Amino acid sequence: MSKIKLYFLTGFLGAGKTTILRNLLENMEGTKVGVIQNELGKISIDGTVLQNNDIQMIELNRGSIFCSCLRLSFVDALTQMAQKGLEYVFVESSGFGDPSNAEEILAATEVMAPGAYDFRGCICLVDCYNFLDQIGDSETIDRQLKHCNLAVLTKVDLVGSEQIEQVKDKVREINPVCPITESANGNIDRSFYDMDLMLYKWAECEDTTNSSKNKPKTFSMDFTGEIQKEKLEAFLAKIEPDVFRVKGFFKVEKEGWEKVDVVGKKRDYAPYEPQPKSQLVFISKIGIALIREIAAAWEECVGLPMKLNN
Structure with missing residues (x-):
């Protein structure tokens, strides 16, 4: 039986993760897809945007899936998805999700659902409109880029070429090896499906900065x-x-x-x-x-x- 192709979508608050994911899902009719969506608060706003009878969906709220407070629930959700006969699973982390420990979570999932997944990589969305103002706000942004296998610059239609280049330069400072693509109007180049993103690994697995103590209110x-x-x-x-x-x-x-x-x-x-x-x-x-x-x-x-x- 073919393994389920698994992608993580990360990116700081407002980078366009839900918009990009919705765009991907709209072009996957006839494909068996699962989505695990993570929100910091107890109310899911974005979940209502993605709801679709054709999509298997699990929502994990009130924290980050990479934090100890939800890590076991995340592994359990991946294990449940592995039993549904899916072809793809997309995980949309919260804007404050720090995926530094993703390899540990994948290892735990392998124990619970042996051979179920083919992890295809971590895709980090970068908000070209706000990124240069946000970069000093949180270490999370730095960690998301360090541990991604592909960076997608979103909202390039809202800024000039000079700002796009500034954002690219900053991304390169943080992660010098990941490919960088651009997204306008919520669209994404789907060529990443054919890429071996795992070739573009920059940082080694480390403890996540996410904890119940530093979670934003x-x-x-x-x-x-x-x-x-x-x-x-x-x-x-x-x-x-x-x-x-x-x-x-x-x-x-x-x-x-x-x-x-x-x-x-x-x-x-x-x-x-x-x-x-x-x-x-x-x-x-x-x-x-x-x-x-x-x-x-x-x-x-x-x-x-x-x-x-x-």
Whole structure:
């Protein structure tokens, strides 16, 4: 029986992992595919984007799959996927996922599901729009690139050629051997399927930096009703300096349901199917103090009842 081709997708918050994965899945009709998706918070926003009756999916939330807090669950999920007769499995890690210990996880999976997987490599997505501003924010970005076998520069359609070259130079400083490709508008060159990415290994397996102690705080907001776009924009602008990421769904007056995605200074909106209620997930730069900032900004900019959850 053929082994399951296994790929890990890494990349910092907002790099476009879900967008790229969705693009890959749309072009795999008739192929038996599994997805393991990992989110830091307890609410899965991106999981709803990927849900498809043809896809076998397992969601692992509230931490990183490379951290001891979820590592056993990750191995168990891979073991479950091995029993479903799949041809491919894609693992989308959280934006703070540090895959430095991926080889240990693969070794543990081999014990539980001997000969099931052909690990094809770790693909790291690099957000060309925000990368140069993010690189100093977290050691995670450095680790993701050190331990990847292919770097994909996303959002190249949003920046100039000079910035693309600057990002490439920085990637090369961190990982001098991995191939580098570019992605515009969420599309990806599929030639990596035919490449032996494992030839491009730079760093040896090491302890991950992910732990329950350094996991960023995440919070969520529930809101019932509609909101003016201008008020939502003002609120998001107010909290922008204190968050790594904001994502979710909101019902906007005159425009209906929209998917909301905030990374750095870039705010994106896209039409989305109706949801039971509006929800936003916040990944904090300032720990639990973000609760106070969210409450104050919401009161000032919107002033309607909402529920904040940790």
